[in-house]
Structures are given as C-alpha cells and as structure tokens.
Amino acid sequence: MRSSVRWPLAVAAMMIAGRCWAQTTPNPALLVLSKQDHTLAIVDPVSLKAIARIPVGNDPHEVVASTDGKTAYVSNYGFGAYHSLAVVDLVAQKPLPPIDLGALHGPHGLSFREGKVWFTAEAARSIGSYDPPSGKIDWVMGIGQNRTHMIYVFPGARRILTTNVNSGTVTMLERYDLKPGETMPGVPKGAILPPGGDWFLTVIPVGTRDEGFDVSPGGNEAWVANAGEGTISVIDIAAKRVSATIAANVPGANRLKFTPDGKMVLVSAGPDLVIFDSTTHKEVKRLEIGHGSGGILAQPDGARAFVACGPDGYVAVIDLKTLSMAGHIDAGGNPDGMAWAEQK
Numbered sequence: 001m002r003s004s005v006r007w008p009l010a011v012a013a014m015m016i017a018g019r020c021w022a023q024t025t026p027n028p029a030l031l032v033l034s035k036q037d038h039t040l041a042i043v044d045p046v047s048l049k050a051i052a053r054i055p056v057g058n059d060p061h062e063v064v065a066s067t068d069g070k071t072a073y074v075s076n077y078g079f080g081a082y083h084s085l086a087v088v089d090l091v092a093q094k095p096l097p098p099i100d101l102g103a104l105h106g107p108h109g110l111s112f113r114e115g116k117v118w119f120t121a122e123a124a125r126s127i128g129s130y131d132p133p134s135g136k137i138d139w140v141m142g143i144g145q146n147r148t149h150m151i152y153v154f155p156g157a158r159r160i161l162t163t164n165v166n167s168g169t170v171t172m173l174e175r176y177d178l179k180p181g182e183t184m185p186g187v188p189k190g191a192i193l194p195p196g197g198d199w200f201l202t203v204i205p206v207g208t209r210d211e212g213f214d215v216s217p218g219g220n221e222a223w224v225a226n227a228g229e230g231t232i233s234v235i236d237i238a239a240k241r242v243s244a245t246i247a248a249n250v251p252g253a254n255r256l257k258f259t260p261d262g263k264m265v266l267v268s269a270g271p272d273l274v275i276f277d278s279t280t281h282k283e284v285k286r287l288e289i290g291h292g293s294g295g296i297l298a299q300p301d302g303a304r305a306f307v308a309c310g311p312d313g314y315v316a317v318i319d320l321k322t323l324s325m326a327g328h329i330d331a332g333g334n335p336d337g338m339a340w341a342e343q344k
Helices: 002-021
Strands: 029-034 040-043 049-055 060-065 071-076 082-091 096-099 107-113 116-121 126-131 136-142 148-155 158-166 170-178 198-205 210-215 223-225 231-236 241-246 255-258 264-269 271-277 285-288 294-300 302-311 314-319 323-328 335-341
Touching: 029 060, 029 126, 029 302, 040 060, 049 096, 060 107, 060 136, 071 107, 071 323, 071 335, 107 148, 116 148, 126 148, 126 302, 136 223, 148 210, 158 210, 170 210, 210 264, 223 255, 223 264, 255 294, 264 302, 294 335, 302 335
Parallel strands: 060 335, 210 255
Antiparallel strands: 029 040, 029 335, 040 049, 060 071, 071 082, 082 096, 107 116, 116 126, 126 136, 148 158, 158 170, 170 198, 210 223, 223 231, 231 241, 255 264, 264 271, 271 285, 294 302, 302 314, 314 323
16 A cells, blocks of 8 residues: 555656756757658757757658747748647747648758748748737748749848749748839839739849759848759849859758858758858868768857758858867767757
8 A cells, every 4th residue: 555655756856857857948059850750849949959859740841939939930841741830938948839830841951030931842942921919820932943942031021032942942032012103124014013012033044953042141142052953053143033043063962051240151962061262262171071071050149050961960060250160069870951050
C-alpha cells in the first residue's frame, strides 16, 4: 500500500523538477530546422546550445519569425506533396495548429512583412500571403514559372522577388495603385484596377537552377546564385535586368546572403562557404565548412554568420571579423532553414 502512494508522488516530483529545469526562450534566439528530425530547435546564440526542440511537420525546409519574435512559421515542402505551414509559439515552446494552404501545394520560401506571412507554393507556381489576425490566406498570385522557390518581400510589401529554379528566372512583382485619371506605361487609359491596385510582373532571365538569393540592405541589387552553372547574377532593381554575371565557381550553390552592412555576400556551395566583396565582385575567401552546406543566416549585428551543413548534422558558426570558423551547433539531423527571433 505504501509503494502505491509513493509512485504518484514520485511522478509529480519529476514533473515539477522538469518544469523547474526548463529553460526560457533566449532573447534573441536562433531558430534552426532539422529536416531529419522534423523539429525546430530554439538555440541560445551565446552558449550555442539548443534549449528546446519542437515538432513542426513532415518536411520542414524554411522558417521565419514574426516581427515581435513570439511566433515562428515553417514551410512543409515535400516537393509538392504537402500544403501546410507549421506554427510554433516561441515563448511557450509548443506547436500551435498548422495553417492548411489548401490547393497551394509545395510551400517553401517564407518572409514576414507588414504583419503577414508571405510564402511560395512551388507546385502551384504561385505565391501568397497569410494574415494571422484573421486566420486567412488573403492574397494569391500566379507566377507562371517552374518551381517558384524562394521569396523576398520589400518593406511596404509593394515589391516582391521570387526565384524560379527550373525556369532559370527571377520574377519581380510590383503593385501600383492608380487614382482616377492616372496612367502608367503598359496600362490602358481608363483601365479598371481591382481594389488595392494591381500587380505587374517582370520576368528576368538569370542562370540555370537559380535558387538562393538576397537583396542588398539598400534595396538596389539582388544577387542570385545559379546552382546549375556556378555563377551569380546581379540584378539592378531599378532597371529590372541583370547588370553583371559573376563567374563565381560555386557549383551547387543553393543559398546566398548579404552581411548586414552590405559589404560582403556569403554563398553556400557544397563543402565551401564562399565570400565575395559586394562592390568589386571579387572572391574574398573560401572556407571549408563540412560536407555540404545549405541555409545561411547573418546575425543582425554582423558579428557572426550561421551556415547549415546538412550531411554533417551541424550548423557552422562563422566569425565575420576574422572570416574563420568559430564553432558548431548541434541542432538536429540534416539542419537547413534558419531564422533570428527577437522578442519585442
């Protein structure tokens, strides 16, 4: 009889101890997806240790944090097999009900801008936005290109860029709001635009299998990594055309990021992280970081960068002052997409 009393007391004690030992989400926090474990790791950027791992769905590829840093959204990709975004409460460290995208299959690239989640739907050749307050997909736009993969939404959400991997193109979308009597090139006088204006699309040819890309901090250029031929296309945003093609020797490059000051561009290409000077377009350094590289994230203060090395099962930490390896993060098997979350 005595042992039957002790057992529930022991269980209660363990539960209390577990709560006491649970670590609160650091602020800021580094978020890292594990495609193998199907989890989102919340990593302390000081200790470089994962303090929580939350389940996020069948095939997590990209993650983005809300502006207030309290919620994360994760695309479940599956090359078109899936159609959901996982949602994570970063404060309570628990999954929330996922977002069903319906017929918009193959979500991949993500951006959080103007209070909304913007996403690509690769299998549907479309992009869209999800409005968290209303809980609805409030906008969808067909791109008409093959494998619309990554997305960048400019401040104000009036200009958007996507890379289209199998088409070898970048699509620039621009929204115009015409008042009565106003005209613009390409729009017939007296044309009736839908509420909120209309979107005009420009398709810009780049290189083969263009995937990873980023926009310079000033918004003047977009650099696009062409994985199929190892080059980088530089797009002049104002002119809407490629202004330079860099023979970068980065075959297989699938992610590219500017440093916060805009001076360097980081490209993940197989076992290397290749660093370019954004002004001269010259290679600055090539670092061996593992047996394969994927997602890249630059710390907002420009001190470090994080590069996912999927086959190695770690995230490489790069010191951007010395351009050298500074450590590793164990964030789960086959890490890839990353984001920075700062609670406000």
